[in-house]
Amino acid sequence: GYLFDLLLLRSNLQYLLPDGGHSLILISSLHPGEGKPFISTNLAATLAKASKKVLLLDFDLHKPKVHKMFRTTNAQGVSTYLIGKASFDDLVFQSDIENLDIILAGPVPPNASELLLNSRVDELLAEGLKRYDYVIIDTPPIMLITDSLVLLSKVDRGILVMNTLKATKQGVGYLEDILSQNSISNTSI
Numbered sequence: 342g343y344l345f346d347l348l349l350l351r352s353n354l355q356y357l358l359p360d361g362g363h364s365l366i367l368i369s370s371l372h373p374g375e376g377k378p379f380i381s382t383n384l385a386a387t388l389a390k391a392s393k394k395v396l397l398l399d400f401d402l403h404k405p406k407v408h409k410m411f412r413t414t415n416a417q418g419v420s421t422y423l424i425g426k427a428s429f430d431d432l433v434f435q436s437d438i439e440n441l442d443i444i445l446a447g448p449v450p451p452n453a454s455e456l457l458l459n460s461r462v463d464e465l466l467a468e469g470l471k472r473y474d475y476v477i478i479d480t481p482p483i484m485l486i487t488d489s490l491v492l493l494s495k496v497d498r499g500i501l502v503m504n505t506l507k508a509t510k511q512g513v514g515y516l517e518d519i520l521s522q523n524s525i526s527n528t529s530i
Contacts, residue, residue: 363470365496367478369489371516375504378406381479384500389441393474396433397443398465400492401481402453405446411436418447422465423456429468442473457491466495483519490523499528 368381378401385397399407400419408415413434421427422444432444444465450456469476478496480489493499501516513530520528 367496367499369480370502385477396473398478399446418445420447
């Protein structure tokens with residue numbers, strides 16, 4: 342089931358990521374409802390249980406869900422960091438899982454996509470890479486919002502989640518076209 346798939350994904354990451362050092366991994370999908378927060382959260386937990394230091398970042402500034410997975414409030418997070426109202430250390434909270442820290446999305450801003458053009462995005466990711474073995478980034482679906490495409494240029498590997506009950510040949514083709522048109526090659530489905 343899901344546990345086996347996550348362990349398989351964790352094992353396969355060693356072949357997809359650069360040797361030695363820390364890695365940024367983005368999780369996205371074509372459509373909403375394909376399980377991005379579930380995969381992001383559980384992949385982060387699986388890596389943490391393998392004694393890796395992991396930071397889970399909720400970069401879905403439009404419809405954040407990671408806070409619901411951890412039954413906590415979304416009072417501050419990535420959005421408050423990007424507008425300069427919080428520091429990295431203000432935002433990190435430790436989960437109940439050893440080695441797994443989280444930065445939530447924070448309040449939904451009126452200009453979410455524009456915030457990704459802020460230089461503080463690079464600072465946030467760089468700080469995460471300094472402190473953690475893996476930074477897992479949960480993002481919005483590519484079909485609706487371009488945020489994931491902007492962030493894909495900043496990560497080591499993008500993992501695109503597809504729900505087999507919803508995926509179509511046309512959808513996969515559309516996704517391949519988007520990635521090709523934007524010269525993105527660091528992705529796996």
